[in-house]
Amino acid sequence: xxxxxxxxxxxxxxxxxxxxxxxxxxxxxxxxxxxxxxxxxxxxxxxxxxxxxxxxxxxxxxxxxxxxxxxxxxxxxxxxxxxxxxxxxxxxxxxxxxxxxxxxxxxxxxxxxxxxxxxxxxxxxxxxxxxxxxxxxxxxxxxxxxxxxxxxxxxxxxxxxxxxxxxxxxxxxxxxxxxxxxxxxxxxxxxxxxxxxxxxxxxxxxxxxxxxxxxxxxxxxxxxxxxxxxxxxxxxxxxxxxxxxxxxxxxxxxxxxxxxxxxxxxxxxxxxxxxxxxxxxxxxxxxxxxxxxxxxxxxxxxxxxxxxxxxxxxxxxxx
Numbered sequence: 486x487x488x489x490x491x492x493x494x495x496x497x498x499x500x501x502x503x504x505x506x507x508x509x510x511x512x513x514x515x516x517x518x519x520x521x522x523x524x525x526x527x528x529x530x531x532x533x534x535x536x537x538x539x540x541x542x543x544x545x546x547x548x549x550x551x552x553x554x555x556x557x558x559x560x561x562x563x564x565x566x567x568x569x570x571x572x573x574x575x576x577x578x579x580x581x582x583x584x585x586x587x588x589x590x591x592x593x594x595x596x597x598x599x600x601x602x603x604x605x606x607x608x609x610x611x612x613x614x615x616x617x618x619x620x621x622x623x624x625x626x627x628x629x630x631x632x633x634x635x636x637x638x639x640x641x642x643x644x645x646x647x648x649x650x651x652x653x654x655x656x657x658x659x660x661x662x663x664x665x666x667x668x669x670x671x672x673x674x675x676x677x678x679x680x681x682x683x684x685x686x687x688x689x690x691x692x693x694x695x696x697x698x699x700x701x702x703x704x705x706x707x708x709x710x711x712x713x714x715x716x717x718x719x720x721x722x723x724x725x726x727x728x729x730x731x732x733x734x735x736x737x738x739x740x741x742x743x744x745x746x747x748x749x750x751x752x753x754x755x756x757x758x759x760x761x762x763x764x765x766x767x768x769x770x771x772x773x774x775x776x777x778x779x780x781x782x783x784x785x786x787x788x789x790x791x792x793x794x795x796x797x798x799x800x801x802x803x804x
Contacts, residue, residue, distance in 0.1 A: 512546060515759050518568035518576035518594075519551040522558065522583040522655075523708020527730070528599065528748045532577065535752035554583070556684040556708050558654055561586035569594065575758050577622075577751050580708055581607055581657050588620060595764045598622030599751035600744075602657040602706065604769055613769040621764040622754055623747045624771045627706045627727050628661055632668035634740045637777060638701055638725045639672050640795050641738065641784075645700035647675045649722070651690070653707050654682040661705050676703070684710050691716045704731070706741070723787055729778040732803065737783045742772035776800040 519529060529551060533543060541547050550571050552564035565586035568576060575595045578584040584598050588609060600623040604610045611617035613624070638648065650665050652658040662678050669676035677699060681690040687710065694702065702717055706727035714736040717724040726732065726739040750770055757767060779799040784791050796802060 514545065515541075515547040515575070515755075516571065516573040517547055517549045517755060518571065518573035518587075519549050520561065520564055520568055520576065520578045520583040520587055521551070521553040521708065522561065522580035523554065523556050523710070525551055525553040527709070527745065528579050531745045531748040532599070532752050535749040536755070539752065539756050541756075554708070556653070556710055558582045558683075562589065565590045575755050577755065579748075580655070582655055582708075584609055584620070585656065592619055594619065595758045596620040596622070597751050597754045597758070597764075598624070598769070600625040600747045601769075602627050603660065606660065607657065610769055613771065615765070616767065616769060617765050619764050621767040621769055623750045624769055625706065625727075625742060625744075625747060626771055626775075627741065628657075628664055630727065630741055630775060631661060631664045632671070634725050634727065635665065635668045635674065635676075635703060636672060637738065637740055637795075637798075638703060638723070639674060641725075641789065641791060642701050642723045645674065645723070647677060647697070647699045648701040648703055649679050649694045649697070649699035650676050651694075651702060651704045651713070652678055652680045653705075654680070655705070655707050658705050658707075665703060665705075684712065687712060687716060691720050694722070695720050701725075718783065718786065721787060723789060729776065729801070732778045732780050732783075735783050736780060737787065737789075738777070738779045738799075740775060740777050742775055747772070779803065 550568055554560045561582055569590040576587050577597045577599050578587045579599050581601055584601055587596050604624050609620045650662050666676045679690050679694055681687045702722040702724040704726045711734055714731045714734040718735055724737050726736050727741040728744045729739040732739045777799050778801045780803040
């Protein structure tokens with residue numbers, strides 16, 4: 486009797502085992518849409534690295550459907566439509582133009598801003614503490630840094646009277662220029678707007694800046710266009726940027742947050758969302774640390790003598 490029961494138990498186990506294996510839940514592969522207003526390179530690489538640091542494996546626990554507009558904002562609506570049509574679990578959008586394009590296509594798929602200049606003014610969130618919709622993420626504080634950036638520029642080129650403000654068709658730039666104009670007036674500078682709608686317009690606009698005898702340049706934050714640093718150097722224009730990538734390429738100086746950390750924070754938001762958090766309940770983060778980066782080699786090429794009082798203010802000095 487015992488032997489028969491034992492054989493019967495083995496038989497049941499043998500029959501049941503394939504069913505037990507089949508019943509195990511498959512590992513969820515999260516679908517992430519990624520739309521960049523500019524190039525994908527640095528932002529996407531940093532985002533993926535942070536996802537890996539959080540324990541995700543690309544191709545096994547997440548896949549990315551990515552598009553880059555390379556500064557051609559007219560391409561963004563079509564790219565946003567393509568990404569949304571793939572029904573991703575969450576979408577990361579780099580910079581205001583991309584965020585606006587994705588917002589137009591979906592009010593249900595979670596969207597992570599990476600980053601936004603003016604999330605409330607752009608209509609992306611109701612407030613920083615309570616976004617209230619399907620959008621949350623990171624703000625960059627560039628508007629709040631404008632006056633300080635111009636003050637730093639004035640310390641480096643104290644005799645300058647006219648500063649060119651380089652803009653694009655980015656919808657935040659008109660308001661940022663007004664902030665720059667008022668900030669410039671307070672320290673005795675005249676700020677003039679110059680708009681290069683696309684990267685292809687940059688060379689023409691730099692010729693206009695040179696003809697206008699502007700003595701310095703303030704570059705508003707936008708999707709990364711590395712040629713700007715080269716054009717500024719060729720035009721012999723002392724320039725300040727809102728992030729340090731330009732300074733690494735030979736730009737004179739920058740003042741702003743670590744943009745790569747903003748991309749890392751976007752991955753943190755994605756992690757929270759795929760684990761069940763609602764964008765409406767996730768407060769928008771703002772950077773709290775801002776770095777002044779100075780390139781002394783570029784200063785020498787421009788014939789500038791940087792006061793020691795300015796050099797000691799720098800968080801990083803490139804010799």
